[in-house]
Amino acid sequence: MNFLPNTDKDREEMLKVIGVGSVEELFSDIPSDLRLKGDLNIPPGLSELELAKHMQELASKNAAQDYVNFIGAGSYDHYIPSVVRHVLGRSEFYTAYTPYQPEISQAVLQSIYEYQTMICELTGMDAANASMYDGASAAAESVTIAAGMARRKRALVSSTVHPETRAVIRTYADAHDIRVEEIDYKDGITDTGCLAGKLGDDVACVVIQQPNFFGALEPVDEISAKVKGAGATFIVSVNPMTLGLLRPPAEYGADIVVGEGQVFGNPMAFGGPYLGIMAVNKKFLRRMPGRLVGMTTDNQGKRGFVLTLQTREQHIRRERATSNICSNQALNALAAVVYLSWAGKEGIRQIGEQCVQKAAYLADRISRIDGYSIAWQAPFFNEFAVKCPVDAGQVVESLLEKNILAGYPLGRCCPGLEQYLLIAVTEKRTRQEMDALVAGLEGLA
Amino acid sequence: MRSPEPLIFEISKPGRRAYSLPELDVPARDVAELLPESEIRREPAGLPEVSEIDLVRHFTRLSQLNHGVDIGFYPLGSCTMKYNPKVNEDAANLPGFNNIHPYVPDELAQGALQLMYELQSYLAEIAGMDYVSLQPAAGAHGELAGILIIRAYHRARNDMKRTKILIPDSAHGTNPASAALGGFTVVEVPSDERGGVDVEALEAAMDETVAGLMLTNPNTLGLFDENIQRIEKIVHSKGGLLYYDGANANAILGTSRPGDMGFDVLHFNLHKTFGTPHGGGGPGSGPVAVKSFLEPFLPVPTVVLEDGKYRLSYDRPQTIGRMKSFYGNFLVMVKAYAYIRSLGPDGLREASRDAVLNANYILRRIAGYYDVPYDRHCKHEFVISPGKIKKETGVRTLDISKRLLDYGVHPPTNYFPLIVDEALMIEPTETESKETLDYFADALIAIAKEAYEDPEAVKSAPHTTVVGRLDEAGAARNLNIRWEKPE
Amino acid sequence: MSYPENLKYTKEHEWVLVENGNARVGITSYAQDQLGDVVFVELPEVGTELKAGAMFATVESVKAVSDVYAPVSGTIVEVNEALNDSPELVNEDPYNDGWMIVIELSDPSELDNLMDSKAYQKMVEEGGE
The missing domain is CATH 3.90.1150.10 (Aspartate Aminotransferase, domain 1)
Structure with a gap:
């Protein structure tokens, strides 16, 4: 199958206008020994019918789709309302490129402006960009910005930040010779004593996650005061779904807020595409990477939207740009705008409350099973760690028989936590599903 | 004549709503009992309050203010705005691809892993390279991965003096930005009167402090560099590596391969060359492909096939690390895979x-x-x-x-x-x-x-x-x- | 295009006005015209030491960024704070209200290296740099 409209007759006419005898001649500038002699060794083409069937077969081999999911750890199984897919299915949005021609790109531009506003409302920050690749790369780029601006070469990252976010921060920081040091955790939250010991006037920034990777709420005021005292940039990685209920990070002094926006209308989709959120206070506005949309007027005085502060970006500033980001996750940001419009001022709080209530119910039930306990005392939102009587990987394995994905075994990333299982609950989980998980865990005790 | 659309905030009215939630089916507790009072938001976030029809009309009317490939011609140079086949969209919307958490056991995601494994091998074949990582989320992200691989390669050989990357003056802005983000100094190489790299200037600039050359071929003028074989010798003879920016790969698919031209590392833009839509700015996908001597430095994880089972492999001690969380923009890969399978x-x-x-x-x-x-x-x-x-x-x-x-x-x-x-x-x-x-x-x-x-x-x-x-x-x-x- | 005769000029299109042993510095009318609408000027802090030829500010238009270089060495004693809120002054009045910094000269002989208005005008009209 191909998607070529030209007929052989069209091609003949075109070759005549060009003044060559064959398409081959148009490739004569490629040295002949660099031209492929045979076919590429890939499977022969398929008709649409065959392809559709093949894709369906592959999709059906992903048995996980039929399991009840309690895994979170950075990707969450929230309900996605129908309006999201219907709006995203409009090809005016999804077949457009970056809105470089504003007169015919007002849909993309205005929806990004609406997105920026919503992210500012949720985080309390002054400015949000149009999106980053994901929460992890947004965190990593915020570290390089902070280090570049302060001309300091140490970055402190709490060990309660998502392990993959920490890994991406290390990848980016390494290229700039920024030394990344981890702050220990204690009782499931950042050890503020350890933080105080590591802070100094050579520390560019401190990164924490709220709620943290273990689901626990960090003592953000205490951490913030220490970070500010050392003159470092305070970077907070959030689960933005919690911000309908939890206080905006600007209130506790965050300088840069990043987060994984998958929770707003984007499917888990085996890890992507997701949505990197980045919002900053005024001081960092001109260092913020990525696209930014501003409101302006046209030559008749009519309101319109354009890309603005583009001189920060690579297509103008080249090697002196704050970042190399070009393509972003615009369609995922659109999903977030539609989702947040659907949920609205009241819904976003209620969804958060349901998550909290259901997680509390499940934690309470599990804590009553012999041999299981809630790992730490710290308050949590919709995710918490459970200490199991056996290896948590075994627990997960056993519950697969009941079509339950019981959680994320923390031993996979955190040595010493082999018996700990990280369990996430969303508004989608029913009491019946949670009771089935409890029954399954009981069976292993 | 179409008229501008108000902002969603401007059509908001207190008390309107589009959402609905099930009744709470667990015993309700006071939230103040579950969360510390200091952490609870005092003022609700200023999100809009609209009914579902307000929402649908807003975004539908808004959409009509935009141009897209489905509406008309889109000859935007270096962006390859080709038609995006609909069957690929349907494939990417299948529940079996959407409803899988990235941390499910490998045996429950065999279809996804198989698709990734095969896409890795198709892209390697199309590129004339040996190994592929699908992790980078976009072209520039792939460039950064490639640059970090070049850096890691030289460092692994204890060759610490290579601090520069050469880039032609016709290059996309992402090239110098990626090289700088990767910790290198950028040296610009002029073009000659035929629009290709000025080979003499390249020869003069190339020495033992240069880590590599980034080249787009055909370049941004749409011209194939006729001197590619000489360029390859100049760079390699002084120990540098060749990076291929795949932004323009649509010009040579099935006709010529970067790997055969002597390139060591490259990225493709699945959202350009392999027909996946651009989404108004993204998501894209920027897989990176390397010759086998650079395989130890690829980002983790990649997908491997062992005893008939596909699994994620993290076993790569010299890796540059992770470029992003999880495995890349998977649903974009689904569309690119479908595209390659349909065309053959x-x-x-x-x-x-x-x-x-x-x-x-x-x-x-x-x-x-x-x-x-x-x-x-x-x-x-x-x-x-x-x-x-x-x-x-x-x-x-x-x-x-x-x-x-x-x-x-x-x-x-x-x-x-x-x-x-x-x-x-x-x-x-x-x-x-x-x-x-x-x-x-x-x-x-x-x-x-x-x-x-x-x-x-x-x-x-x-x-x-x-x-x-x-x-x-x-x-x-x-x-x-x-x-x-x-x- | 204007080339006031009381000023001295650099090849990079900065102008210098010598007053009381200090040098007031801005960019020329030609430079602002090449840049287009200036939307942001990033200025240094008072007290910064500059060597002749060092970059001290960046000027941004909608689609270009340009560095501004010190014509002479010395210490910055004043910066034009008005540009923070009104960068368009660089376009509207490049030789007066659009000034950028005042440098206390450390080596007045460097002024001899600069062009007079005739030489600068000739350079611009012959194609600039």
Whole structure:
């Protein structure tokens, strides 16, 4: 199958206008020994019918789709309302490129402006960009910005930040010779004593996650005061779904807020595409990477939207740009705008409350099973760690028989936590599903 | 005439709602008992309050203010805005691909892993390379991965003095930005009068402090570098590596392979070359491919096949690490995989050949009306300039682009590459018919004539869009980047 | 295009006005015209030491960024704070209200290396740099 409209007759006419005898001649500038002699060794083409069937077969081999999911750890199984897919299915949005021609790109531009506003409302920050690749790369780029601006070469990252976010921060920081040091955790939250010991006037920034990777709420005021005292940039990685209920990070002094926006209308989709959120206070506005949309007027005085502060970006500033980001996750940001419009001022709080209530119910039930306990005392939102009587990987394995994905075994990333299982609950989980998980865990005790 | 759409906040009304939630089926507790009072938000976030019909009409009406490939011609140079087959969208919407958490046990995601494994091998074959990582989320992200691989390779050999990356002056802005983000100093290499790399200048710049050369081939002028074999020898003989920017790979699919040209590492843009839509700016996908000697440095994880089972492998001690969380933009991979499977080897080659044919056809049709700075057969795109028109009428590239909007066509890339004054970069792609190409060529010719007959009509364009030319300077001087509720 | 005769000029299109042993510095009318609408000027802090030829500010238009270089060595004693809110002054009045910094000269002989208005005008009209 191909998607070529030209007929052989069209091609003949075109070759005549060009003044060559064959398409081959148009490739004569490629040295002949660099031209492929045979076919590429890939499977022969398929008709649409065959392809559709093949894709369906592959999709059906992903048995996980039929399991009840309690895994979170950075990707969450929230309900996605129908309006999201219907709006995203409009090809005016999804077949457009970056809105470089504003007169015919007002849909993309205005929806990004609406997105920026919503992210500012949720985080309390002054400015949000149009999106980053994901929460992890947004965190990593915020570290390089902070280090570049302060001309300091140490970055402190709490060990309660998502392990993959920490890994991406290390990848980016390494290229700039920024030394990344981890702050220990204690009782499931950042050890503020350890933080105080590591802070100094050579520390560019401190990164924490709220709620943290273990689901626990960090003592953000205490951490913030220490970070500010050392003159470092305070970077907070959030689960933005919690911000309908939890206080905006600007209130506790965050300088840069990043987060994984998958929770707003984007499917888990085996890890992507997701949505990197980045919002900053005024001081960092001109260092913020990525696209930014501003409101302006046209030559008749009519309101319109354009890309603005583009001189920060690579297509103008080249090697002196704050970042190399070009393509972003615009369609995922659109999903977030539609989702947040659907949920609205009241819904976003209620969804958060349901998550909290259901997680509390499940934690309470599990804590009553012999041999299981809630790992730490710290308050949590919709995710918490459970200490199991056996290896948590075994627990997960056993519950697969009941079509339950019981959680994320923390031993996979955190040595010493082999018996700990990280369990996430969303508004989608029913009491019946949670009771089935409890029954399954009981069976292993 | 379409009218502007109010902001979603401006149609909000207290008490309206679109959401619904099930009744709480667990015993309700006071939230203040579950969360510390200090952590609870005092003021609700200022999100809009709308009904579902308000929401649907808002975004539907808004969508009608946008141009897309499904609406009309989109010859935006270096962006490969080809048609995106619908069956691929349907495939990416299958529940079996959407409802899987990235941390499920490998045995429950065998279909996803198989798709990734096979996509890795197809891309390796198409590139003429040995190993592929699908993790980078976009072209620039793939560039950064590639640059970090080059850095890690030299460091692993304890060759610490290579601090520079060479980049031609015709390169995309992402190239120097990626090299800088990767910790290198950028050295620009000039182009020669044929539009290729100035080989003598390259030879002079190439020494033991250079880590590698980043090259787009065909380059941003749409020209294949005829000296590629000499360039390869110059760089390799001094111990440097060759990076291939795959942004323009649509020109050579199935005809020539970067790996055979001597490149060591490359990225592809699945959202350009392999037909996945661009989403108004993203998501894309920028897999990176390497020769086997660079395999130890690839990002983790990759997908491997063992005993008939696919699994994620993290076993790579010298890896550059992770570029992002999880495994890449998976649903974009699904579409690219479907695209490659539907076309097959013949289809890919034919698509590429028609892309080149279409570009050369438009070039010939308009050559008498515009300046052609490098008058050779082009590949998938070419660059023209209204230099003479500008001198004689004052009409500039920007004006011509804006006038094209009145023809219902997306303008070409403007003012890029930087080495051509007033550049217009045109890439028609293979999915456009001769009729569309003729319509576009006729429009460009009509505008060239209009520039002489009625220059004001061109300079004040567009005349038919929902908004006219927007005040970009005003937007930057008086920043308004979020809506505030009027007092 | 204007080339006031009381000023001295650099090849990079900065102008210098010598007053009381200090040098007031800005960019020329030609430079602002090439840049287009200026939307942001990033200025250094008072007290910064500069060597002749060092970059001290960046000027941004909608689609370009340009560095501004010190024509002479010395210490910055004043910066034009008005540009923070009104960068358009660089376009509207490049030789007066659009000034950028005042440098206390450390080596007045460096002024001899600069062009007078005739030489600068000639350079611009012959194609600039």
